[in-house]
Amino acid sequence: METPAITRPRRHHAILLGCVLLVVLVMASEALRWRSAPAAAAAAVPSVSTTKPGRVTLIELSHAHIPAPQGMPSAHASTLAALPGDRMLAFWWAGSRESGPDVKVFASTWANGAWSAPTMVVSRDTLGAELGFGVRRVGNPVAWADRAGQIHLYVVATGLGGWAAARIAHLVSQDQGKRFHVRRILPTSPLFNTSALVRTAPLTLDDGGWWLPVYFEIGNKYPMLMAFDANGNPTTLARIGSSTSALQPAIVAVSKNEVRAVMRDDSEQQLVQHAASHDGGATWQDLPALDLPNYSTSVAAIRLSSGQFLMLHNHVEGGASSRSILRLSISDDMRTWRTIADIAKGPAGDEFSYPSMQQVGNELHVTYTWQRQAIAHHRYRIQPEGTT
Amino acid sequence: MTLPDLASQILYGRIGWAIVAATVACALWRGAAPISRGMLAAIMAGSLATMALPGNLSPAWYLGLAFQYPSGLLVGCCLLRLTERWNGVRRSRAMQQSLAGVLAVAGMLLYLDALGVLTSGYYYAGFGGVLTPFVAVAAAGACALAIVQGHARGTAAAILGAVVLFSVLRLPSGNLWDALLDPLLFGWALVALLAGALRRAGRRASDRIGAIDVDVDADPVSGPALQPLAAEHFSSLKEQVGGQ
Numbered sequence: 291m292e293t294p295a296i297t298r299p300r301r302h303h304a305i306l307l308g309c310v311l312l313v314v315l316v317m318a319s320e321a322l323r324w325r326s327a328p329a330a331a332a333a334a335v336p337s338v339s340t341t342k343p344g345r346v347t348l349i350e351l352s353h354a355h356i357p358a359p360q361g362m363p364s365a366h367a368s369t370l371a372a373l374p375g376d377r378m379l380a381f382w383w384a385g386s387r388e389s390g391p392d393v394k395v396f397a398s399t400w401a402n403g404a405w406s407a408p409t410m411v412v413s414r415d416t417l418g419a420e421l422g423f424g425v426r427r428v429g430n431p432v433a434w435a436d437r438a439g440q441i442h443l444y445v446v447a448t449g450l451g452g453w454a455a456a457r458i459a460h461l462v463s464q465d466q467g468k469r470f471h472v473r474r475i476l477p478t479s480p481l482f483n484t485s486a487l488v489r490t491a492p493l494t495l496d497d498g499g500w501w502l503p504v505y506f507e508i509g510n511k512y513p514m515l516m517a518f519d520a521n522g523n524p525t526t527l528a529r530i531g532s533s534t535s536a537l538q539p540a541i542v543a544v545s546k547n548e549v550r551a552v553m554r555d556d557s558e559q560q561l562v563q564h565a566a567s568h569d570g571g572a573t574w575q576d577l578p579a580l581d582l583p584n585y586s587t588s589v590a591a592i593r594l595s596s597g598q599f600l601m602l603h604n605h606v607e608g609g610a611s612s613r614s615i616l617r618l619s620i621s622d623d624m625r626t627w628r629t630i631a632d633i634a635k636g637p638a639g640d641e642f643s644y645p646s647m648q649q650v651g652n653e654l655h656v657t658y659t660w661q662r663q664a665i666a667h668h669r670y671r672i673q674p675e676g677t678t
Numbered sequence: 679m680t681l682p683d684l685a686s687q688i689l690y691g692r693i694g695w696a697i698v699a700a701t702v703a704c705a706l707w708r709g710a711a712p713i714s715r716g717m718l719a720a721i722m723a724g725s726l727a728t729m730a731l732p733g734n735l736s737p738a739w740y741l742g743l744a745f746q747y748p749s750g751l752l753v754g755c756c757l758l759r760l761t762e763r764w765n766g767v768r769r770s771r772a773m774q775q776s777l778a779g780v781l782a783v784a785g786m787l788l789y790l791d792a793l794g795v796l797t798s799g800y801y802y803a804g805f806g807g808v809l810t811p812f813v814a815v816a817a818a819g820a821c822a823l824a825i826v827q828g829h830a831r832g833t834a835a836a837i838l839g840a841v842v843l844f845s846v847l848r849l850p851s852g853n854l855w856d857a858l859l860d861p862l863l864f865g866w867a868l869v870a871l872l873a874g875a876l877r878r879a880g881r882r883a884s885d886r887i888g889a890i891d892v893d894v895d896a897d898p899v900s901g902p903a904l905q906p907l908a909a910e911h912f913s914s915l916k917e918q919v920g921g922q
Contacts, residue, residue, distance in 0.1 A: 316841060
């Protein structure tokens, strides 16, 4: 009869001790992170450098297709990352068809005025093997070269369902893009972490970090921004504005405080959507759409070292279809745009879409999807207006 | 924002899904009926073994493809249910009505926000460097207090486990809400609420029938003040208990 009377207090004491230890463990873990947080969480602002202020003109130097991988008739969604030494890396996906099981992400290096032969960097099999769970298909890649020379590659990888069930895989290369290893799947949504995609280029921050534009697309479509520190670790995730029909944000810094996003439109308005932040990206406001047509197609925008802004977008006029004209426009303030040139134009039904661009030295490089069969590359010389 | 490394996520995913799968297997096979400890151990071992299989031979390959990782609280609730089965408890308290209510409301807000209907950014707050650690410590303290005082011990232990896993290793995703909720747990909470509501409605209906029976039998001149007492005495629940 005495045993339970002795056991009960002992058990109670053991439970009490266990609970206290667990609470102390939680407090200590959070306190340790808290101590290391201030340096990492210092608010980074966009890097804005204007080396040669003034207006510029663009002179086309060449246009060609990036060499395609053998036996891959479909190609789409190219992206560019600048490397040191006026070099570049292009990534895109290719396969038998969009969403096909054989779709893989390929890379080619631009050096000494030519593209290298394409190499496969990610497939659903290589991704699944590293993640420990299955991936149904891979899609849009986005790349970034950090200050330490690492290449960060973000690839859309779908779970159970179509593109709306996509997740974003973050891969890193330590050897200039020869081999990539999965770092993680980025956490972006509480819904089985699905429906987050990437398409548009990151924006550099003054602390060596970058912003990765992200978007959500189950039903409602809205843009987001994930910030990374200089080591490539995510620091914050936030929504851009409150629109439910804008996606694929192309982010451009106007100044250290003012940042603008131009976006693909999924509404009946069919105009390039527009949002702005006046506090270095902390909060965003939706702005009236730009007076540029957008029939649900991806746009690209950059700030040149001259301080002017360029945008690639699909124009629609006359009998053109939604993606049959790819236009390059220029602006001094990200509000008023004037056409430089239609860099690709064809009859209705043709497709010149998903553009990407990068300034490398005094050259502008543009890539885009050519008829869903290849990745086209145009090269322009950027020169101050009035010079030859 | 501090995120877990991929290796720990993979290990967590395998173990977590093994616990969830064993719980579901027991429920599908025996419902609430008792299972011998030997059989329960065999189911758990089998579940762990199959989850540990390489590549697409493992069910974790497909579960991860569809759902990525279970929340810490889902794993905790499943562990609680398995423990109840081990101890021969038939009436589960793994998903109490109070917990189900909180999860249903929190899930509704979180998922409406994630779907873009709301613009409050609740999910992003789960990565926060200020509010999140505070909520984690407060939740751990509250759960520890509940356990020590003997209030809803199982539920409190499940939540405490999820919070410890989050605070120490940032599992499963680095977001506090992913540690405490996922769509599967949200679904479980909704089913538990529905089942609870149906149970209560059934009880009320049987009480009403009991009351009508009493009315029919009662002397028409007896006052209404006697009815509640009679209804309580003749409730079907009491009859069942009496019958045993």
